[in-house]
Amino acid sequence: MEPVYPEFVPDGSLARGEMEALQDDIAEAAVFEDDLDFDPDRVTIDRDSDQRPLADADPPVIAGVDQAFLEDDRAVSAAVALRAGEVIETATAVAETAIPYIPGLLSFREGNAVLAALQALSVTPDLTVVDGSGRIHFRQAGLATHVGVTLDHPTIGVAKNLLCGTPREPIPERLAEGERIPIEADEGVTAPDGTVIGYAYQSRQYDSGSTSINPLYVSPGHRISASTAVDVVARTCGGYKLPEPTRLADSLADEAKGTFE
DNA sequence: GCGACAG
DNA sequence: ATCTTGTCGC
Numbered sequence: 001m002e003p004v005y006p007e008f009v010p011d012g013s014l015a016r017g018e019m020e021a022l023q024d025d026i027a028e029a030a031v032f033e034d035d036l037d038f039d040p041d042r043v044t045i046d047r048d049s050d051q052r053p054l055a056d057a058d059p060p061v062i063a064g065v066d067q068a069f070l071e072d073d074r075a076v077s078a079a080v081a082l083r084a085g086e087v088i089e090t091a092t093a094v095a096e097t098a099i100p101y102i103p104g105l106l107s108f109r110e111g112n113a114v115l116a117a118l119q120a121l122s123v124t125p126d127l128t129v130v131d132g133s134g135r136i137h138f139r140q141a142g143l144a145t146h147v148g149v150t151l152d153h154p155t156i157g158v159a160k161n162l163l164c165g166t167p168r169e170p171i172p173e174r175l176a177e178g179e180r181i182p183i184e185a186d187e188g189v190t191a192p193d194g195t196v197i198g199y200a201y202q203s204r205q206y207d208s209g210s211t212s213i214n215p216l217y218v219s220p221g222h223r224i225s226a227s228t229a230v231d232v233v234a235r236t237c238g239g240y241k242l243p244e245p246t247r248l249a250d251s252l253a254d255e256a257k258g259t260f261e
Numbered sequence: 262g263c264g265a266c267a268g
Numbered sequence: 269a270t271c272t273t274g275t276c277g278c
Contacts, residue, residue, distance in 0.1 A: 067268075069269060101269070103266035110268070110269095132267050142267065163267045188265090209278055217267085268269050 001118050001125075004152040005029070010111035012098020019108050023141035026149050027190065032135055035223040036154055038126045043235045045085035045244045059084040062236060063125035064245025065117055067110050068253035073097045076260055077113035078253035081123050082245055085238070090248075091120035092256040103163065104138050107146035114147050127154040127224070127232065129245045133163050134221035134229075136183055136198040139190050148222025155221030156229045157198075158246055162217050164188045165197050174212040177205040180230055183217065199230045203237040213241055 003009055008026055034040070038060040049059065063081045070076060075097045081089045093116035097109045110132075118128065133142030134157030141149075144157030165183040175181070181200040185191035198219030205213055220229045236243040242250065 067269080069268090071270095075269095101268055103268090106267055137267080157267085159267050161267060164265085206278055211277060 001121065001151050001153060003115065003150050005150050008146070008150040009115065010108045010146065012096075012108050014108070016105070019105055020139060023137075023139040023146070024190070026146055027140040029149050030135070030140065030145050031223045032220045033225045034228050036127065040228050040232050043232050045082065045236050045238050047085045049084055060126035061088065061123060062232075062245050063118070063121065063128040064243065064247070064249040065114050065128060066131045066246055066249035066253045067113055068257050069097070070094070070257060070260060074260070075110050075113040076253050076256050077110070077117035078249045078256050079117040079121050080245055080248040080252055081121055081125050082248075085244065087248065089121055089123050090252055091117055092252065092259065093117040093120050094260045106132055107141070107143040110143060111146055114143070115150065118147070118151065125153075127156065129156050129158055129233070129236065129243055130221060131158060131246055131250070133157045133159045133217065134198070134219040135226070136163055136165050136217055136219040138164055138188060140197065142219070142221070144219070144221030152222070154223040156224060156232060157219045157221050158233060158243060159217040159219075160214070162200070167200055171200055171215065175200070175202040175205065175215055177202055178234070179215075181215075182226075183219070196226050198226055201230050201233060203233070203243070204239070204241045216241065
């Protein structure tokens with residue numbers, strides 16, 4: 001995979017206003033509806049789902065990317081590609097973090113590392129799960145959207161915290177596993193008020209007890225709708241809070257740090 | 262001026 | 269994100 005729109009490749013030397021203007025352009029080019037080359041219902045991490053003799057096609061390849069940071073100004077990005085829960089390829093890459101972490105401008109800090117890791121993959125995933133937000137972003141151009149549009153590749157953003165937007169209903173202390181609550185655009189988002197820009201999704205929950213797990217915040221990156229994005233994430237979670245592609249990329253990024261030190 | 266803010 | 273051992277609760 002390589003950039004289809006080089007003009008969207010994150011440039012950390014831009015002025016803040018220019019970065020935000022670029023995000024507006026990216027949001028304009030983003031497609032927040034299903035435009036996939038595979039059937040999302042065929043997404044699975046069940047290794048045995050492919051044992052049917054007459055399966056008409058291979059399950060789609062889903063990739064996950066995550067970053068870890070070196071002590072200098074470099075980010076290590078790891079990409080893991082899976083087909084039916086089977087790791088078929090991994091790749092890592094490093095890139096400079098031109099700017100510090102600034103809410104709303106994350107893609108200008110980590111975007112190049114992500115693009116480098118995805119380019120290092122020889123396989124072209126059918127969809128990539130990115131750590132961070134997609135459409136749940138002030139200008140509807142979070143890391144997942146920025147990367148997806150730049151590559152014109154289907155992406156989903158999975159964040160552990162909500163950046164902006166308003167839950168349709170207050171998030172309870174404890175959500176049951178599988179529950180999803182729409183996140184709607186408000187005054188702080190450049191989308192019509194009430195637009196569903198993502199979902200709070202409870203990927204895992206303890207059966208009972210005092211402690212509970214927080215939900216994930218899933219949003220479309222590019223070429224997928226908010227509801228399909230949650231469905232896909234639900235299909236890739238296997239007993240852990242994070243979807244398998246992201247979880248594996250997370251640990252790989254940590255291991256890879258030693259390689260670039 | 263205050264508050265809120267992915268990783 | 270990152271610094272970090274044990275520890276409380278499934």
